[in-house]
Amino acid sequence: MNKIILIAMISFLGFSAQAQTKKNKNLKYTTEVNGNCEQCKKRIEKAAYAVPGVKTASWDVSTHQLAVILNEEKCSPADLNAAIAKAGHDTKEVKATQSDYDNLHSCCKYDRE
Amino acid sequence: MFLLSVSVFSQEDLEEVKIVKKQKGIKKSYTLTANTTVITSKELLKAACCNLAESFETNPSIDVNFSDALTGTKQIKMLGLTSPYLMITEENIPSVRGASQAYGLSFTPGTWIESVQITKGAGSVINGYESISGQINTELLKPINDIPFFLNAYGSTDSRFELNTHFNKKLSDKWSTSLFLHGNARVAKNDMNNDGFLDNPLGKQVNILNRYQFYDAESGLVSFINFRYMNDKKQTGEVNFDPDRDRGTTNSWGSEINTERFDVSTKIGYVFPDMPYQSIGFQNAFNTHNQNSYFGLNQYDIKQNSFYSNLIFNSIIDNTMNKFTTGLNFSYDQYQEFVNVNDYSRIDNSVGAFFEYTYDNTDNFSVILGGRVDNHNRLGVFVTPRLHMRYNPWKNGVIRFSAGRGKRSANIFAENQQLFASSRTFSILDNYGKVYGLNPEIAWNYGVSFSQKFKIFNKNADAGFDFYRTDFQNQAVVDVMQSPQEVLFYNLKGKSFANSFQFEFNYELIHNLNLRTAYKYYDIQTDYLKGTFQRPLQAKHRFLGNLEYETNLKDDKQWKFDYTLNWSGKQQLPYTASNPSQDQFPEFSPSYAVMNVQVTRVFSPVFEVYIGGENIGNYKQQKAILGADDPFGPNFDASIAYAPIFGQMYYAGLRFKIK
Secondary structure (H helix, E strand, C coil): CHHHHHHHHHHHHHHHHHHHHCCCCCEEEEEEECCCCHHHHHHHHHHHHCCCCEEEEEECCCCCEEEEEECCCCCCHHHHHHHHHHCCCCECCCCCCHHHHHCCCHHHCCCCC | CHHHHHHHHHHHHHHHCCCCCCCCCEEECCCCCCCEEEEEHHHHCCCCCCEHHHCCCCCCCEEEEECCCCCCCEEEEECCEEHHHEEEEECCEECCCHHHCCCHHHHCEHHHEEEEEEEECCCCCCCCCCCCCEEEEEEECCHHHCCCEEEEEEEECCCEEEEEEEEEEECCCCEEEEEEEEEEEECCCCCCCCCCECCCCEEEEEEEEEEEEEEECCCCEEEEEEEEEEEEEEEEEECCCCHHHHCCCCCCCEEEEEEEEEEEEEEEEEECCCCCCCEEEEEEEEEEEEEEEEECCEEEEEEEEEEEEEEEEEEEECEEEEEEEEEEEEEEEEEEEEECCEECCEEEEEEEEEEEEEEECCCCEEEEEEEEEEEECCCEEEEEEEEEEEECCCCCEEEEEEEEEEEECCCHHHHCHHHHCECCEEEECCCCCCECCECCEEEEEEEEEEEEEEEECCEEEEEEEEEEEEEEEECEEEECCCCCCEEEEEECCCCEEEEEEEEEEEEEEECCEEEEEEEEEEEEEEEECCEEEECCCCECEEEEEEEEEECCCECCEEEEEEEEEEEECCEECCCCCCCCHHHCCCCECCCEEEEEEEEEEECCCCEEEEEEEECCCCCCCCCCCECCCCCCCCCCECCCCCCCCCCCEEEEEEEEEEC
16 A cells, blocks of 8 residues: 555656656647537637647537647646636636626626536 | 536437438538538439549539540530549549540549549649649548448449449458459440441440558558559440451441559558647559550550659648648659650659648638649749638628639640541641640639528528639640641630639428529630630530439338439530531530439348439430541541430449448
8 A cells, every 4th residue: 555655656746747847838638618609619719729829729519628739838728717718708717707708799698607 | 526427417418319410412611711512422322423424413513524426435524624624633642634534534433432522713732733623532432431341233224234342341450451343344236326336335344442541549640552453445436346357447437445554552641649730641652554545547545654642741830720731742654655656755754842821710711822833844843822712701601712823734635535536637736845845734713602501481592603714824725626627736826714603502492302503604715726716515504403302211211312404505516617518517506405313212221222314305416426427538527525425324223231
């Protein structure tokens, strides 16, 4: 048991150390973003592409999953989440402000959790 | 955890209410940048369509014509220009070019085809510089997702028989292979118009394709290896012509066209696992095409050995809104060509680099800007620019624009070999050019199109129009307007252009009953020595109508009905007014209509039967061959076919599949 914890700790340490020294140029990042329709899809993807370092972005209307590949040297997942929220869409990490949400088109006003 | 399980359940629910959407025969895109339509295999089943040349009868973008009164080969045209002005590729490797121009489309059996993509206008620069009015790419069935066994048998009242068998096997979890065997034969002589000449050639074709596909999703590697052998023999001419006895004599007029072809092609593609938007492709193709033929006393032999290589790199600039494709092409063509005693053998080679940039705002606008530079031993060093744009002004509407340049060397004999079946003398009037004494053909093509989807009485409809113009800066003019005893080839002096306008309307009349209509207007003018004329054998007005009806699948059983009407207006005919009156054509052909029908009965996913009729109105060209009573005399001409020679034809066939 001790051994297993040790191995887990070492590998975790190793992983985080690597992540600190070497930033991933092609980080695959997926998160949940709330939205309703095709128009939301366009808005969410447009907001994602507007973040420098985002290489590709695709939001699925039915699963609400936003799949992104980004360059960590230029931006972070946090930047992405902030940008999506700024466009009026709640993400799993960051909620949109009420005023940004209110600016959405009426058909795009998804049910907030 | 709770949230997660909820989303999993909701996804399952979605799966269950998934709407089973019927596959459409012709798919039009509202998001692609170029004006591309896709013909699916479903559409190919609508007609007898024994081979690729015959698969466009129900398609509005492509006109099917008859190239001559002897071989019955169907010539296709796009925007009013014949197939040499199109880039015809098979899985993105140029296939019908050079020596195979006249009959090449009939060398791909219809059952091998998975889909056909038709792009109107300039097209992409990735595969070459030759396309002027459009591109046709054929995708064959892929070994990885094909069914283990397929059998198709076909017979028709013009005594043509076909047999297609496909075998497919998974060799391992990464390797799959397919073996396609095709044979066709026309065994009996037909002369329905009693002019003493066969209406259709006797023929035999054996066509074998063996392909291997490698696919490894984890490493991102994909590969294809294809081997193909084809042997095609045709005999035509007078009914009593016996090749062993009469060849090379004036006993009776006959012709044999024998073609043997061997192809090897390989493809390897790699998609970077971390970067799904980045890939490298490398394709190589070698083929040898050997045609030995004679038309009466005219001897025509052409052998072409070709090598084609293409290296392609795809990636993005910053993000996937900005994509680019770049790479290199190399091509080598060795021709051994003999027209009677004249030797036109030559070697052509070219090397080129291309770059294509695509911007897509992921919403309503995209643009493709492409260019290439080539160095060709006969065409010199030249630049080929191409541009495509797409804009969606509102929902379900799309406006497109394209412009581009194409350049090619005309293979004047291979492309016009139907003229050998006449007493015409061939004369090339220029001698300073590098291709048979002629200069390369150069043309610019511009086009705009608009298409809109909407509902009428709650049923789907769409309408659209397009207008394209091709302007030739130089053309290898084929002049049959001067004299019925001559064909002249010379560099364009003056103007030559092709304007085409198409209006299309499609509507689901009632559930499962679809109507497709298209009207086409062509104005194709060339300055000949004698003056300006419409391009011969081209109708100014054409109309296409297609009705399809299918019953709902019930216990895996289904009926499918299909009706197609092709109306063709009057056509300018080659000049024959100086002949004696019985060997003349009028200046213009009459207008006519051809109707095809087909009924398919699906008995189960395993077995289906179809019967059909072509040209059921039994329209026939009254006089098919000029001077038929004296085929070695000065007025003989079998090259002027503006309508079907053979009247009505009925066929039946079956398809058997093991899944």
